[in-house]
Amino acid sequence: MGQAVSKAFTFTSGGAAYNLIVGFKPNLVKIVNVTKFATDNTNVEFLWDDSMAAGYAYARKTGDSEVNSEIITSNGVTAYSTAGMTDISEAMSAATQANPCVITVGSTANWTAGDYVRIRDVVGMTELNENLYKILSVPSSTTASLDVDSSGFTAYTSGGNAYNQSQLVQASGGHGVTLGTSVVGADGDVLKVYCYLFDQDIQDLGDIG
Numbered sequence: 001m002g003q004a005v006s007k008a009f010t011f012t013s014g015g016a017a018y019n020l021i022v023g024f025k026p027n028l029v030k031i032v033n034v035t036k037f038a039t040d041n042t043n044v045e046f047l048w049d050d051s052m053a054a055g056y057a058y059a060r061k062t063g064d065s066e067v068n069s070e071i072i073t074s075n076g077v078t079a080y081s082t083a084g085m086t087d088i089s090e091a092m093s094a095a096t097q098a099n100p101c102v103i104t105v106g107s108t109a110n111w112t113a114g115d116y117v118r119i120r121d122v123v124g125m126t127e128l129n130e131n132l133y134k135i136l137s138v139p140s141s142t143t144a145s146l147d148v149d150s151s152g153f154t155a156y157t158s159g160g161n162a163y164n165q166s167q168l169v170q171a172s173g174g175h176g177v178t179l180g181t182s183v184v185g186a187d188g189d190v191l192k193v194y195c196y197l198f199d200q201d202i203q204d205l206g207d208i209g
Helices: none
Strands: 005-012 018-021 028-033 043-049 056-061 069-081 085-095 102-105 116-123 131-140 143-146 158-170 175-179 190-197
Touching: 028 069, 043 069, 085 116, 102 158, 175 190
Parallel strands: none
Antiparallel strands: 005 190, 018 175, 028 043, 028 190, 043 056, 056 069, 069 175, 085 102, 085 158, 102 143, 116 131, 116 158, 131 143
């Protein structure tokens, strides 16, 4: 089963739109305006996920006004990913049917216990593909044990790449979110921003009615 990567930030707003480099392109963002909690009928909390359009956000107000929430349709939150940020990836050569699953790569990997890797393009043990896993331990320079029980998975045949989502290489660009003027508050406001990257395979339960 996949995992989630999260990062949290706090800063004092300049009152203008701000590009927040997160290290990944989040699919859920929550913003809390700490300063405005003491101001009645003011937007203090914002939510955005990747099912919403770029620049949108759901805003919640303080106070008891009849309209205590609204959908912002411009200058909200926009996730971005520019070409200057690259993944650290390693070509795989093996994956064990075990608990935990141990993957092997062809060259020395820059891995640390606690990092998160996304697996793609594996032949055979396709259950690993497009999932995000935490590295439990690094037994050697070319192996890593993952937080998944693969004993019941199909046997590994060939191929695959492990992308380290915790150690992205920044050049001229970045992965992150643009916080528009509708969500950054006023100059001097203190904000907390929580960014999450979840496994992309959302379970569709269909019509439960």
